[in-house]
Amino acid sequence: MKKLLLFLLLVTGVFALPSFLMPEEAFIPHAKLNDTMQIEADIQLAEGIYLYADKLKIELITKNGISIKEIQSPKSVDHDGDMAYVDSPTFIVSLQKEAGVDAMQEIQLKLSYQGCSEKGLCYEPLSKIFDFSIDSSALELKQTKLKSLDLGDPTPLKAEQTPQKEKTKVSQGMSETDAIADTIKSGNIFIILLTFLGFGLLLALTPCVFPMIPIISGVIISQGKDITTRKAFMLSVVYVLAMAVAYTIAGVLAGLFGANLQAALQTPWVIYSFSGVFVALAMSMFGFYELKLPDSLVAKVSASGNRGGYVGVAIMGFLSALIVGPCVAAPLAGALVYIGQTGDAVLGGMALFAMSIGMGLPLILVGVSAGRFMPKPGIWMTMVTAIFGVMMLGVAIWMLERIVDEQIITLLYAILGIGFAIYLGALESGGHVFKKTVAVILFIYTLALFIGVLAGSVSLTKPLAFLQAKTTTVSSAVENKHAEFIKITSISELDTLLEKHKGEKILLDFSAEWCTACKELEEVTFRDPEVKAKMDEFVLIQADITQNSDENKALSKKYGVFGPPALLFFKESGELQSSKTIIGFIAPDPFLTHLNGL
Amino acid sequence: MKKLLFSLLFIFSSLSAQVQWFEYDKALQIAKDENKILMVMLGRDSCSVCKYMKTVVFHDKNVIKKLEAGFIAVYLELDFDDIPQDLTYIGTPTFHFLDKNENAVYRFDGGKTVPSFLKALDEVN
Numbered sequence: 001m002k003k004l005l006l007f008l009l010l011v012t013g014v015f016a017l018p019s020f021l022m023p024e025e026a027f028i029p030h031a032k033l034n035d036t037m038q039i040e041a042d043i044q045l046a047e048g049i050y051l052y053a054d055k056l057k058i059e060l061i062t063k064n065g066i067s068i069k070e071i072q073s074p075k076s077v078d079h080d081g082d083m084a085y086v087d088s089p090t091f092i093v094s095l096q097k098e099a100g101v102d103a104m105q106e107i108q109l110k111l112s113y114q115g116c117s118e119k120g121l122c123y124e125p126l127s128k129i130f131d132f133s134i135d136s137s138a139l140e141l142k143q144t145k146l147k148s149l150d151l152g153d154p155t156p157l158k159a160e161q162t163p164q165k166e167k168t169k170v171s172q173g174m175s176e177t178d179a180i181a182d183t184i185k186s187g188n189i190f191i192i193l194l195t196f197l198g199f200g201l202l203l204a205l206t207p208c209v210f211p212m213i214p215i216i217s218g219v220i221i222s223q224g225k226d227i228t229t230r231k232a233f234m235l236s237v238v239y240v241l242a243m244a245v246a247y248t249i250a251g252v253l254a255g256l257f258g259a260n261l262q263a264a265l266q267t268p269w270v271i272y273s274f275s276g277v278f279v280a281l282a283m284s285m286f287g288f289y290e291l292k293l294p295d296s297l298v299a300k301v302s303a304s305g306n307r308g309g310y311v312g313v314a315i316m317g318f319l320s321a322l323i324v325g326p327c328v329a330a331p332l333a334g335a336l337v338y339i340g341q342t343g344d345a346v347l348g349g350m351a352l353f354a355m356s357i358g359m360g361l362p363l364i365l366v367g368v369s370a371g372r373f374m375p376k377p378g379i380w381m382t383m384v385t386a387i388f389g390v391m392m393l394g395v396a397i398w399m400l401e402r403i404v405d406e407q408i409i410t411l412l413y414a415i416l417g418i419g420f421a422i423y424l425g426a427l428e429s430g431g432h433v434f435k436k437t438v439a440v441i442l443f444i445y446t447l448a449l450f451i452g453v454l455a456g457s458v459s460l461t462k463p464l465a466f467l468q469a470k471t472t473t474v475s476s477a478v479e480n481k482h483a484e485f486i487k488i489t490s491i492s493e494l495d496t497l498l499e500k501h502k503g504e505k506i507l508l509d510f511s512a513e514w515c516t517a518c519k520e521l522e523e524v525t526f527r528d529p530e531v532k533a534k535m536d537e538f539v540l541i542q543a544d545i546t547q548n549s550d551e552n553k554a555l556s557k558k559y560g561v562f563g564p565p566a567l568l569f570f571k572e573s574g575e576l577q578s579s580k581t582i583i584g585f586i587a588p589d590p591f592l593t594h595l596n597g598l
Numbered sequence: 599m600k601k602l603l604f605s606l607l608f609i610f611s612s613l614s615a616q617v618q619w620f621e622y623d624k625a626l627q628i629a630k631d632e633n634k635i636l637m638v639m640l641g642r643d644s645c646s647v648c649k650y651m652k653t654v655v656f657h658d659k660n661v662i663k664k665l666e667a668g669f670i671a672v673y674l675e676l677d678f679d680d681i682p683q684d685l686t687y688i689g690t691p692t693f694h695f696l697d698k699n700e701n702a703v704y705r706f707d708g709g710k711t712v713p714s715f716l717k718a719l720d721e722v723n
Contacts, residue, residue, distance in 0.1 A: 020707055023688060055644065082646055114644070116689070121708030122645035123689040124676075268667060403663065514713050516658050548713075562650045563711035584653035 021046050023123045029111050031130040037138040041111055041130075042090035048557065051115035053083040055125065058093060062108035065101035066134055067142060070094045079560035081581045084115070086560070095134065096142040105136050118557050189347065196351045200358020205384045216367045229368060236367025238310050240360030242317025244353050247332075251352025254336040256345045268403050278396035285389030287382070321356070390420045406458045413460070414453060417446025459523075485509060485542035490551035491558055497541055498574055505598070506570035507538040510561050512546040517585045518565040528588035534595045538569075569598055617656040617671050622682070625670040629698045635722060636696040637669045638685060642676045645690040647709035658712045664719050669695075695722045 028044040041058060043051060053076035060068060072092040076083040093109070109130045116122040216239055336352075397412045421443035425431045431439075452463025459465060488494050498506065511518040525531055545552040545564060559568055559576070567582040580598060582591075620628065622638070629636045641648035655661055665671055674681055676690060685694050688707060695704040704722040709715075 020688070052644070080646055116645065116647060117708065119708060120647045120650075120710060121689040122642065122647050122691070124687070403667070406659070512711075515654075516660070516712070517654050562647055562709065563654060565654070583650060585657070 020117055020119060020121050021049070023126055026117065026123060027051070027113065027115065027126060029113070029128045031109060031111065031132075033132055033134075037095060037134060039093040039095070039109060039130075039132065040090060041093060041109070043085075043088060043111070043113060045085070045088045045115070048118040049115055050079055050118070050560070051085040051089065051113055053085060055112070055114040056085075056089075056091075057110075057112040058091060059110050059112075060107055061110045061129065062106065064105040064107060065098040066095050066105055066107050066136060066139065067098070068093055069096040069140065069142070078576065078579055078581065080562065080566070081579065081583055083579075084560070095139055097136045097139040098142055101136050103136060105134050107132050107134055118560070118562070120562055189350070192347065192351055193354045196355040197358040200355035201361060202358075202384060202387075203355070204359045204362040206388065213363070213366055216363055233364065233368050235310070235313050236364040238313045239317040239320070239367065240357070240363055242314040243321045243360060244356035246318050246321035247352040247356040248349045250332070250336060251348035251350075252345045254348050254352075256348075271399050271403055275396040275399045278392045278399070282389040282392035282396065285385050285392060287385070386420075386423060390416065407453055407456075410449060410458045410460065410463075411453045414446045414450035417442055418450060421446060465523075485540045487542050487544050489544050489547065489549070489555070491555050494541065494543065494555065497539075498570065501539040502574050503572050505538045505572055506574075507535065507540050508559075508568040508570065509540070509542045510556065510559075510564040510566040510568075511542050511544055512548075512564045513544075514546065515564045520585050521565050525586060525588050525591050528592075531588050531592055531595070534592060617662050617665055619671050619673045622672050622674070625672045626698070626700065629670045629696075632670070633698060634668055634670050635703060636672060636694075636698075636700075637665065637722075638672045638674060638694040638696065640674050640676060640681065640685060640687050640690055640692045640694070642690045648691045651691055651709045655710070655712055655715055660716060661712060661719075664716055668723060669719070693718075 026046045026049045028046075029041070030044070031039055031041040034040050045051065053073075056073075058068070058071055060066065071094075074085065074087075074089045074091075076085050076089075078084075079086060095107075097105075109132065110127055111130070112125065112127040114123065114125040216236060336348075393416050394413070397409060397416065400412070401409050421439050424435060424439035424442070426436070426439035426443035449460070449463045452459070452465075455464075457463050457465055486497060488497060494508070509518075509521075511522075526535065543552075543555055545556055556562070559566075561568075565584060567586075569577045569580045571577055577598065580594070582594065586594070625636055628634065639648075639651070641651070674685070676687075682700075684700070684702065685692075691709050692707050693705065694702060697703050706718055710718060
């Protein structure tokens with residue numbers, strides 16, 4: 001234990017805290033008694049230190065019949081959305097006494113406070129206790145209210161409110177932590193299951209399921225001619241359920257080992273190789289080569305189909321899942337990776353069960369009709385397989401998204417889409433109207449995406465936004481006079497502008513080139529037509545702090561902005577509007593509400 | 599069928615939108631398995647800088663990428679969570695970096711904006 005402590009001491013020494021003051025240097029509290037028996041308490045704040053106004057608390061912990069009558073506090077200022085003291089505050093505490101209290105009394109005053117450094121560290125709650133001897137004869141007598149209500153702890157309202165506020169803050173904090181946990185596990189189960197069911201149905205339409213058809217037909221026929229539809233149905237269901245069990249086990253396993261998979265998928269070389277596997281699987285879907293079990297094994301299972309009975313059928317169903325396994329490997333792997341991502345075994349089992357039921361439905365149909373409703377193989381089957389191939393390639397690109405540049409990713413998606421559209425016959429004459437329409441739409445969209453990337457856009461929904469931006473500025477330059485931000489980088493530049501635009505409402509946006517949240521704010525929120533219209537009422541100034549120069553730092557510090565993005569609002573009078581500051585990204589709707597509320 | 603493709607892609611892509619936070623024990627196990635570094639953030643709900651880290655920095659794509667590549671992230675709230683004895687702090691946020699044997703490898707106090715946070719992560723490695 002001692003060793004550990006020593007080690008710790010060393011460690012803390014090695015990683016010394018260069019830029020931050022220790023708490024006792026940052027805050028220096030004093031308290032003294034003045035001539036009128038008031039306590040003057042002040043907290044000396046070091047350079048760049050501020051105190052939260054709502055965390056400041058002054059109370060008597062040893063009273064001896066004396067209580068606080070009133071506290072005079074200095075005005076706090078808006079600091080990044082919180083009320084704070086940025087200059088060393090002084091508090092004047094007036095005291096009062098209970099009836100019958102006389103002579104010198106010992107009291108203890110506790111000063112509690114919490115604050116942060118502008119450099120980005122919030123200190124722990126601190127407190128200091130001061131002892132005083134009070135000549136109570138100089139004090140006013142306490143104004144008693146209803147005696148029955150007086151519980152002997154007469155703290156003034158202000159002092160009482162503070163702990164209450166703290167309590168609500170704490171409970172809010174609880175829900176926020178819960179919210180983080182919730183977002184990790186987000187994803188609507190119903191939609192997931194439905195997607196997997198559809199996925200399964202789609203799989204049933206690939207040639208993969210073909211090896212199963214003779215098996216299930218064989219089972220039904222082996223029961224003899226007199227088999228009822230009901231019996232045939234039951235046998236088919238058992239067969240499908242057994243198959244589903246095999247997949248469900250796979251799903252549960254994927255869920256159980258999910259966390260590891262998830263972690264593994266964060267290492268670049270694992271991502272590259274997984275992505276490579278998906279490309280290989282996609283190639284097999286396109287028919288470049290075939291993945292399958294040895295024919296002998298398939299024949300064996302088929303032959304054992306004659307055994308009959310529910311148990312036999314169940315065993316065959318289970319084994320069939322393995323036979324078909326390699327053929328559906330690509331989509332199945334995709335499904336399993338997805339399940340692994342959630343790290344949820346129950347969900348994994350349910351999803352894979354839903355998928356195999358989807359796969360099994362057509363089989364049940366085949367079983368009941370004893371082969372009469374067999375799907376006719378044709379070009380459409382190859383098409384379904386090709387769609388899976390494209391999905392696989394999509395997944396391969398998606399996996400790369402974590403480690404490869406956004407533009408390259410969008411480019412890859414675009415290339416994939418164009419390729420698929422051409423495969424569907426977008427550029428050929430003839431073909432079914434429906435198919436052709438889908439192909440052409442896909443072609444146009446992905447072509448737009450491709451052009452968008454070349455023009456520097458990475459948006460999947462508005463690839464050609466760059467065109468729009470240009471045309472509006474050209475056609476309605478007059479109208480949009482204010483839509484452009486005036487860029488500044490220092491306090492002096494800002495002050496000049498604030499002076500120049502006195503009498504107008506001003507929006508000051510702290511931004512930097514490296515700040516992605518700022519970009520989102522510009523591209524999503526500021527682009528919204530309604531927001532844009534409303535923003536025209538403001539003079540728009542953008543503080544560009546990309547350089548992080550001393551001037552930039554001074555500017556951020558002056559307005560208590562720890563980092564971009566931050567939106568500050570000034571009234572016509574030039575006064576900064578307290579408590580209206582926005583930190584971080586805000587969506588168009590709430591931003592509009594915020595603007596309207598100014 | 600297109601819809602299915604897109605909804606599937608949507609589900610896939612929505613999974614990678616933010617930094618994944620793990621519970622301490624689970625994170626430690628993953629760090630062991632994957633030979634990654636544990637990043638433990640000590641924070642408080644009342645701390646304005648922590649709020650900035652949560653709303654801005656940990657939503658930055660580059661930060662997410664870098665964290666996912668070499669780190670397992672843990673968030674401990676000083677108000678509710680048990681803080682391992684070794685993880686000292688003078689304030690919040692404090693970032694401790696531990697190897698898979700829970701040995702301290704790096705530490706920095708206070709929040710950072712995106713570029714300096716990325717730089718700090720580089721220094722850890």
